Amino acid sequence: MQETEAEFLKKYDRREYLAPLMTVDAAIFTFHGGKLLVLLTERCEHPEKGKWALPGGFVDEEKDASLEEAIQRKLQEKTGVKAPYIEQLISVGNNQRDARGWSVTVVYTALVALQSCQSFVDNVSDVRWEMYEEALKMDLAFDHIEIMKAARERLKQKALYSMVPAYALPEEFTLPELQHCLEVLIDKPIQKKSFRRRVEQADLMEEVGLRSADKKGRPSMAYRLKEGVKDFTFIRNLDA
Amino acid sequence: MQETEAEFLKKYDRREYLAPLMTVDAAIFTFHGGKLLVLLTERCEHPEKGKWALPGGFVDEEKDASLEEAIQRKLQEKTGVKAPYIEQLISVGNNQRDARGWSVTVVYTALVALQSCQSFVDNVSDVRWEMYEEALKMDLAFDHIEIMKAARERLKQKALYSMVPAYALPEEFTLPELQHCLEVLIDKPIQKKSFRRRVEQADLMEEVGLRSADKKGRPSMAYRLKEGVKDFTFIRNLDA
DNA sequence: AAAATAGTGTCTATGAGACACTATTCC
DNA sequence: GGAATAGTGTCTCATAGACACTATTTT
Numbered sequence: 001m002q003e004t005e006a007e008f009l010k011k012y013d014r015r016e017y018l019a020p021l022m023t024v025d026a027a028i029f030t031f032h033g034g035k036l037l038v039l040l041t042e043r044c045e046h047p048e049k050g051k052w053a054l055p056g057g058f059v060d061e062e063k064d065a066s067l068e069e070a071i072q073r074k075l076q077e078k079t080g081v082k083a084p085y086i087e088q089l090i091s092v093g094n095n096q097r098d099a100r101g102w103s104v105t106v107v108y109t110a111l112v113a114l115q116s117c118q119s120f121v122d123n124v125s126d127v128r129w130e131m132y133e134e135a136l137k138m139d140l141a142f143d144h145i146e147i148m149k150a151a152r153e154r155l156k157q158k159a160l161y162s163m164v165p166a167y168a169l170p171e172e173f174t175l176p177e178l179q180h181c182l183e184v185l186i187d188k189p190i191q192k193k194s195f196r197r198r199v200e201q202a203d204l205m206e207e208v209g210l211r212s213a214d215k216k217g218r219p220s221m222a223y224r225l226k227e228g229v230k231d232f233t234f235i236r237n238l239d240a
Numbered sequence: 241m242q243e244t245e246a247e248f249l250k251k252y253d254r255r256e257y258l259a260p261l262m263t264v265d266a267a268i269f270t271f272h273g274g275k276l277l278v279l280l281t282e283r284c285e286h287p288e289k290g291k292w293a294l295p296g297g298f299v300d301e302e303k304d305a306s307l308e309e310a311i312q313r314k315l316q317e318k319t320g321v322k323a324p325y326i327e328q329l330i331s332v333g334n335n336q337r338d339a340r341g342w343s344v345t346v347v348y349t350a351l352v353a354l355q356s357c358q359s360f361v362d363n364v365s366d367v368r369w370e371m372y373e374e375a376l377k378m379d380l381a382f383d384h385i386e387i388m389k390a391a392r393e394r395l396k397q398k399a400l401y402s403m404v405p406a407y408a409l410p411e412e413f414t415l416p417e418l419q420h421c422l423e424v425l426i427d428k429p430i431q432k433k434s435f436r437r438r439v440e441q442a443d444l445m446e447e448v449g450l451r452s453a454d455k456k457g458r459p460s461m462a463y464r465l466k467e468g469v470k471d472f473t474f475i476r477n478l479d480a
Numbered sequence: 481a482a483a484a485t486a487g488t489g490t491c492t493a494t495g496a497g498a499c500a501c502t503a504t505t506c507c
Numbered sequence: 508g509g510a511a512t513a514g515t516g517t518c519t520c521a522t523a524g525a526c527a528c529t530a531t532t533t534t
Contacts, residue, residue: 005339008286014341019259020299022333022344046248059260059333061342066334091331091346093262093299094306099245101254102301104262104346106331176486192487194523201522217485218531236495236522237475416513432514434496441495457512458504476495476522 025056027151048141080120085167265296267391288381320360325407351407
């Protein structure tokens with residue numbers, strides 16, 4: 001007689017099978033002081049103990065109903081905030097990357113405002129913001145250098161065809177600030193006029209009043225991203 | 241005294257921990273007879289036994305050194321060929337999608353020429369090419385309908401900014417054939433002139449002689465993709 | 481007024497869309 | 508020659524790049 005699915009499931013026990021190690025990790029970026037920053041956390045357990053790494057860890061089957069919940073939990077634990085922008089980047093899995101054996105990580109890229117989590121981060125000793133250019137030279141745990149580079153590259157592409165990097169700025173920002181952020185990401189100057197045409201066309205932002213003139217020169221208008229705007233992509237990219 | 245990493249690893253036994261089920265799956269597309277086809281395989285074991293699904297399965301830690309090797313092996317098993325184009329699409333993981341428990345799948349999208357694997361597929365009873373539009377109406381296993389739709393959508397985007405869909409055609413193809421393939425993917429006519437300008441600009445193809453005139457009208461030039469060409473992306477998309 | 485920064489006007493260059501035109505085949 | 512399909516010429520339109528111009532602030 002044929003076994004039914006219910007019978008099959010009753011007998012089935014996952015513990016009889018060995019599955020790869022499953023982790024979620026996040027490359028969390030922000031933009032501050034004209035620099036791209038990436039969030040790093042110090043590994044407090046073996047393996048790679050003492051090295052700095054992208055925040056992440058094992059999925060907790062009790063706490064996390066999905067990969068998205070798992071990464072949001074990790075992010076909350078390290079920054080104290082929910083990231084306004086998060087996107088799945090890539091998964092990496094092989095038998096070399098973790099000394100414990102065959103391991104898979106699902107990697108996300110998140111963007112946050114520095115101010116939204118600075119006090120939280122400052123009060124935790126094993127988490128810090130590192131300038132991306134400095135992080136590149138570090139001996140990060142596992143294959144996190146390569147993963148971080150892939151996230152950085154994707155962010156560059158986003159800068160060429162979207163305004164997504166705005167999520168790396170404070171909730172209120174000026175257009176010169178956003179333009180500079182994009183310029184750092186694509187490592188090339190952008191024409192003011194081109195940039196502002198795109199801002200206008202995308203219609204993603206609303207004015208929130210003139211920025212107080214704490215600097216020299218004409219004060220700039222501050223903006224914030226409109227509520228519930230969908231991810232806008234331009235049909236024509238900026239020159240790479 | 242501090243435990244060294246070597247000591248830690250010696251004591252570490254993965255079998256003490258329960259990890260999610262890990263699978264790799266592929267949405268494999270081809271283009272034939274003016275239609276987009278997707279490769280489906282019938283599930284011969286519980287769960288979801290008897291339903292059709294995207295080809296895939298568990299990573300084999302003995303056979304597969306990485307996710308890429310795992311998916312290439314699955315692909316070879318179902319089609320008999322190595323796909324000329326394969327790309328990671330997305331990973332999906334939650335405690336709902338598989339009745340056996342918390343499960344993660346790393347999904348790839350592959351493009352193959354129908355002719356390269358037709359005889360192989362025809363000789364295997366649990367594998368078949370299905371027209372995408374028909375597959376959409378099927379009750380596929382797990383969350384494979386949603387995954388297939390996501391793969392289809394990504395392929396549409398590729399059609400707007402690249403010539404990648406050419407990998408879904410036979411090795412030698414004509415420009416009208418490729419244009420039609422792109423038109424099906426974006427579900428919209430493309431101007432001949434725009435299309436051909438892009439082909440010329442991308443410089444991805446080489447002529448391989450006039451196509452024998454088995455049809456009415458002027459014979460068209462056949463092309464093939466040049467060896468070792470990098471993934472070309474246009475800075476300006478076609479209108480969606 | 482000069483310096484600095486914000487923001488606009490306008491020209492050029494590129495490339496997609498539109499569409500009429502020519503070219504080559506079969507009947 | 509007519510029908511069908513392949514392929515080109517050329518105009519318009521949208522938008523990025525370039526860059527000079529105006530606007531508003533501090534000193």
